[in-house]
Amino acid sequence: MASLKRSLDSDSLAANISSKIYVRSTKSGKVQKIVREVYLRQDIPCSSRLCQTCPKSAPSDASGKLIPFVLSEAPAGTSSFPQGHYLVPDTNAFLTAMDLFEQDSAFYDVIVPQIVLEELRNRSLPLYNRLISLTKSEDKRFYVFFNEFRLETHVARQEGETVNDRNDRAVRKTVAWYAKHLAGTKAKKVPAVVMLSNDRDNLRKAKQEGIHAFSLAEYVKQLKDGEKLLDMIPDAEDRDDVKDKRPGDSLYPEYFSMSKMMTGVKNGLLHQGIFNVSPYNYLEGSIRVPAFPKALIILGRENINRSVDGDLVVVEVLPKDQWKEPSTQVIEEDAITKNENPDADDAEDVVSAKERKALQEEVKRTHSKTTEGHAQPTARVVGVIKRNWRQYVGHIDQSSVSQSAQQGRKQDTVFVIPMDKKIPKIRLRTRQVAELLGKRILVTIDAWDRSSRNPVGHFVRDLGELETKQAETEALLLEYDVQYRPFPKTVLDCLPKEGHDWRVPQDTNDPGWKDREDLRHLLICSIDPIGCQDIDDALHSRPLPNGNFEVGVHIADVSHFVKPNNAMDTEASIRATSVYLVDKRIDMLPMLLGTDLCSLKPYVERYAFSVIWELTPDANIVSAKFTKSVIKSREAFSYEQAQLRVDDDSQQDDLTKSIRTLMALSKKLKQKRLDAGALSLSSPEVKVQMESETSDPIDVKTKVLLDTMSLVEEFMLLANTSVAGRIYEAFPQTAILRRHGAPPKTNFDELANQLKVKKGLDLSVESSRALADSLDRCVDPKEPFFNTLIRIMATRCMMSAEYFCSGTQAYPEFRHYGLASEIYTHFTSPIRRYADLVAHRQLAAAIEYEPVHPSVRSRGKLEAVCKNINVRHRNAQLAGRASIAYYVGQALRGKATEEDGFVMKIFSNGFVVLVPRFGIESLIRLRDLAEVEPQAAFDAETYTLTTSGSRDVKVELFQKVRVKVTDQKDETTGKRGVKMELVKTY
Amino acid sequence: MPLDTSTYNLALLRVDGRRWNELRRINAQIRTQAAADGSSYLEMGHTKVMCVVTGPSEPGPRRGGVVGSAGGAGGGGGQSKDAEVVVNIVIAGFSSVDRKRRGRGDKRTLEMQSTVANALAASLHIHLFPHSQINVSLHVLSQDGSLLAALINAATLACVDAGIPMTDYVAACTAGSTSTYAANDESADPLLDMNHQEEQELPGLTVATMGDSDRVVALVCESRVQISRLEGMLVVGVDGCKQVREILDRVVREKGRRMIDEGTVEKGTGLNDMDVD
Numbered sequence A: 001m002a003s004l005k006r007s008l009d010s011d012s013l014a015a016n017i018s019s020k021i022y023v024r025s026t027k028s029g030k031v032q033k034i035v036r037e038v039y040l041r042q043d044i045p046c047s048s049r050l051c052q053t054c055p056k057s058a059p060s061d062a063s064g065k066l067i068p069f070v071l072s073e074a075p076a077g078t079s080s081f082p083q084g085h086y087l088v089p090d091t092n093a094f095l096t097a098m099d100l101f102e103q104d105s106a107f108y109d110v111i112v113p114q115i116v117l118e119e120l121r122n123r124s125l126p127l128y129n130r131l132i133s134l135t136k137s138e139d140k141r142f143y144v145f146f147n148e149f150r151l152e153t154h155v156a157r158q159e160g161e162t163v164n165d166r167n168d169r170a171v172r173k174t175v176a177w178y179a180k181h182l183a184g185t186k187a188k189k190v191p192a193v194v195m196l197s198n199d200r201d202n203l204r205k206a207k208q209e210g211i212h213a214f215s216l217a218e219y220v221k222q223l224k225d226g227e228k229l230l231d232m233i234p235d236a237e238d239r240d241d242v243k244d245k246r247p248g249d250s251l252y253p254e255y256f257s258m259s260k261m262m263t264g265v266k267n268g269l270l271h272q273g274i275f276n277v278s279p280y281n282y283l284e285g286s287i288r289v290p291a292f293p294k295a296l297i298i299l300g301r302e303n304i305n306r307s308v309d310g311d312l313v314v315v316e317v318l319p320k321d322q323w324k325e326p327s328t329q330v331i332e333e334d335a336i337t338k339n340e341n342p343d344a345d346d347a348e349d350v351v352s353a354k355e356r357k358a359l360q361e362e363v364k365r366t367h368s369k370t371t372e373g374h375a376q377p378t379a380r381v382v383g384v385i386k387r388n389w390r391q392y393v394g395h396i397d398q399s400s401v402s403q404s405a406q407q408g409r410k411q412d413t414v415f416v417i418p419m420d421k422k423i424p425k426i427r428l429r430t431r432q433v434a435e436l437l438g439k440r441i442l443v444t445i446d447a448w449d450r451s452s453r454n455p456v457g458h459f460v461r462d463l464g465e466l467e468t469k470q471a472e473t474e475a476l477l478l479e480y481d482v483q484y485r486p487f488p489k490t491v492l493d494c495l496p497k498e499g500h501d502w503r504v505p506q507d508t509n510d511p512g513w514k515d516r517e518d519l520r521h522l523l524i525c526s527i528d529p530i531g532c533q534d535i536d537d538a539l540h541s542r543p544l545p546n547g548n549f550e551v552g553v554h555i556a557d558v559s560h561f562v563k564p565n566n567a568m569d570t571e572a573s574i575r576a577t578s579v580y581l582v583d584k585r586i587d588m589l590p591m592l593l594g595t596d597l598c599s600l601k602p603y604v605e606r607y608a609f610s611v612i613w614e615l616t617p618d619a620n621i622v623s624a625k626f627t628k629s630v631i632k633s634r635e636a637f638s639y640e641q642a643q644l645r646v647d648d649d650s651q652q653d654d655l656t657k658s659i660r661t662l663m664a665l666s667k668k669l670k671q672k673r674l675d676a677g678a679l680s681l682s683s684p685e686v687k688v689q690m691e692s693e694t695s696d697p698i699d700v701k702t703k704v705l706l707d708t709m710s711l712v713e714e715f716m717l718l719a720n721t722s723v724a725g726r727i728y729e730a731f732p733q734t735a736i737l738r739r740h741g742a743p744p745k746t747n748f749d750e751l752a753n754q755l756k757v758k759k760g761l762d763l764s765v766e767s768s769r770a771l772a773d774s775l776d777r778c779v780d781p782k783e784p785f786f787n788t789l790i791r792i793m794a795t796r797c798m799m800s801a802e803y804f805c806s807g808t809q810a811y812p813e814f815r816h817y818g819l820a821s822e823i824y825t826h827f828t829s830p831i832r833r834y835a836d837l838v839a840h841r842q843l844a845a846a847i848e849y850e851p852v853h854p855s856v857r858s859r860g861k862l863e864a865v866c867k868n869i870n871v872r873h874r875n876a877q878l879a880g881r882a883s884i885a886y887y888v889g890q891a892l893r894g895k896a897t898e899e900d901g902f903v904m905k906i907f908s909n910g911f912v913v914l915v916p917r918f919g920i921e922s923l924i925r926l927r928d929l930a931e932v933e934p935q936a937a938f939d940a941e942t943y944t945l946t947t948s949g950s951r952d953v954k955v956e957l958f959q960k961v962r963v964k965v966t967d968q969k970d971e972t973t974g975k976r977g978v979k980m981e982l983v984k985t986y
Numbered sequence B: 001m002p003l004d005t006s007t008y009n010l011a012l013l014r015v016d017g018r019r020w021n022e023l024r025r026i027n028a029q030i031r032t033q034a035a036a037d038g039s040s041y042l043e044m045g046h047t048k049v050m051c052v053v054t055g056p057s058e059p060g061p062r063r064g065g066v067v068g069s070a071g072g073a074g075g076g077g078g079q080s081k082d083a084e085v086v087v088n089i090v091i092a093g094f095s096s097v098d099r100k101r102r103g104r105g106d107k108r109t110l111e112m113q114s115t116v117a118n119a120l121a122a123s124l125h126i127h128l129f130p131h132s133q134i135n136v137s138l139h140v141l142s143q144d145g146s147l148l149a150a151l152i153n154a155a156t157l158a159c160v161d162a163g164i165p166m167t168d169y170v171a172a173c174t175a176g177s178t179s180t181y182a183a184n185d186e187s188a189d190p191l192l193d194m195n196h197q198e199e200q201e202l203p204g205l206t207v208a209t210m211g212d213s214d215r216v217v218a219l220v221c222e223s224r225v226q227i228s229r230l231e232g233m234l235v236v237g238v239d240g241c242k243q244v245r246e247i248l249d250r251v252v253r254e255k256g257r258r259m260i261d262e263g264t265v266e267k268g269t270g271l272n273d274m275d276v277d
């Protein structure tokens, strides 16, 4: 009887096959054991250009192409290695100082062991991606050495050895192999192979084994100009000191273990969600969890327990007697912790005496309340699943700098105040205090230990003097993660060779004309804001013999120029949207396309993607047609020009008549939308006027609404809706659509109560129609702006609209709440939005103009695209707003004006006023009211704040007030902003 | 967790250290169960399968305890002049990481049964055994990609062991491509013999050929892939099948040699063309 022998024994290759066993836990909490084979080999090259042996066995791909060797034959030297050297960093080095490796001045010829890449990928995907792009850069010469697959460098885990120790050993083995291998090359100057690590144990073992090894700091000191780089390294010793501290020194509660949290979440005893900090109170956060309809509040430093805005955390609900109301007080970090010493971490308690007092007052006030029903479920953070730390823009807090540091180069610990108020102050050790004071700087957070009151970070880059246009603009772009670097060559290579000389081919037999309709005879025009260069859309209309109208919306045919998956497309999909700042536009696509070849400029022929309807005089759709086309716009109007033309009865030419037709139809379309329950929402919009020469802001104007704007908007909505239906029909699983969820009713609770108490008005939120109607009823006959104010506040209760892939939602969820449309997408701005470009490709495939490209049908890929564009879209909006706020501040610089404003939020120690003229809102604190802070009584039931003592005023919600607006540099954020003083109440 | 397939281009190495054109270790034995007419055990990497063949025999109540086999019938109808190849696949719950149990009516299993049956019927001389049945029973012990290929190879070996006349070995393997469908990379390298992780992340196909020839007897592609990449994949796959055939052939000859050494078979009987040294 034959027995099944263990087959490995009989295999001569057995020695070269190893297996790897690891355990992973799935989302549902199951633990899986995975066994993988590893094939060991000897033909993995060292990739050094000095080597003569490796090229002989170097692998080639299926087409016989070899991978070029990257490590230089004459690498740079340092003071210890004048002969030149290659670097081998361990995982820890990349985790702590990736910025360092991206420097231009040093860190060339780097060998990245495969195990390091693997570990980095498990620890941080963003860092992994940055490292991958370093390995792709030709000048940095980073080489990934697959040590785990090379016979000589493969390391098996020993009995009792931890995974980390084994991986460290694998890195050291790689270093040792390289050193030996290179010594065999008989080169004149054999480069040293140097390991970089911040792990003491690893360094010690390396020294024992006779390997060159340095900590990052030791290494950087050997470099020319190393001093400056030192600041970019989180201090290893610093952190080790902290570790050595007695356990009693911990300021924060310890985090639960990961398994304890996972079990807790699974049992429903703990909850997981994204931590958000209140914009008005840095000691208050909230977290939305699936288990409860309303957000849980997290109050106080100890409960927040080192969470930073955006982190994915796990919380535990506190016993009911510890539940609190959300704070009605404004608490700003700088005001309370102003004079803290960044070095003094020996404070007895995490909550400073002042903070404690502020909280006590808060608690007292809550407890003195008779109405108990207001307390909300309160929670504390017990652990962090995933940090959402990024790079932060900020400036050094002047008051945290010691005198000696301002002069010398001594290392000093200072506080950096991030521009984003929700981020706590960051402790930073630097030798360049004197140079960095008064500058905008970029920093990152490295760690936040239990024993440290504030997170510890390191310096990344200097952006320039505070308040210079360049530094502030860059700060803004960094803060909102906008890709603003010039387009790389690979992207520009995708542009048409003819450049600006590109023309629509004259010969209609040219392949470019294939399946395109010739619409050059139509009287098409575009209507856009003044000075618009990237003209996405143009329109036409003409009467039909049957009394109906033909209306066409023509959109720039961007998908003709941007082919899927080339470098330009990839770049555009990452950028996702153009970003409009007051004085700068960061394009999604290169200028040549955006402002010329795609732009539907007047008097020239352009490729377009047209939607053409037959509409009845009542604006009902008889039919819709989609076609690629060639058009010739007759005129590019500004909104104002078009409006004048429509209003001027003496103009009776065909073009003007067609605009009038469009105008009449658009009004009917709008009425239909409103009847269906579309909301007319509002946000304070202003326009900054610049002096054309210096581009300094000179004035701020509220945007005027013209009928022509609504004309264009209506037809764009119509086009978007029609296209959405068509691509969904063609691709039920993968159409790219845009939805706007109905807001949870509870979002409006506060606003509804405020309206009821203050104005006796009812807000009904059952449906968008009901909401629209009740918003229409929110009028104050004496105050025309009141209605707008309520609309602004209602807008903030809404969900934000999002792109999604149709297969991920059920049809009823497609609904766009704000537009009251069953289905919607973005089609009309492909020059500046990537989603529109995808919709173009899908529509082109749907009408069989071109074959379906896999990237527009792959659901996984589309979901990733949607996720990215949702984030980018939001960031672009925020960046745009921040830019306006900055310029409004600049325009007001040195001026003081009195304006009317409205109270839109009220706290026990201050209130927020919105000034419509500038579209800005600002907090007025009690202590801003008079020299000596007045006494105040706050009635939360009636939203009234009454002050007495040094000044007597009564401030109520929705009240109209007169304020003096001046500019002021905010010491906290270093932003120039607006300061308001209360002049009088009406 | 190790890296994923996207790092291939860094050093032309796959997730398990192989090059694009390398098979995994293949290990096989025949006559593993003396009681059966034919049997085999085969490993392709961590994919491990066992096969038992009974027959050709009278149809009717199935022999070998394969009760109510819903196996796909190959070779054109049970009651015809040709023998019927009935394949039954049992996938052990412990064979994959997620330990999912598959019921008897599982669609994928049914499909594999039918593919294996058709592939075998192309080589077996079923016309020699009218009105009879060949039962092929396959057991999957461990799964790590290229399952269908492993099943076909194991079934071929077991049929050889059962002494059923056949034209040539039916050898199978998988071929894939180093970049995803959505990446639309025309120049992606083809891949030979995909493991589980590669099957999860990349497009691939299973191909079986008749021995040394380029005659394809089974071709299954369940993932989406650009037509332009298909040719390269197929070339690599067919080449892989030839390598697999060599390995299967070696296993059979090795076994034959040992049987002669052990005296199980008399030298010269039916193995006259075999070189015993």
Ligand SMILES: [Zn+2]
Binding pocket: A045, A046, A047, A048, A051, A052, A053, A054, A055, A181
């Ligand atoms: Zn070498």
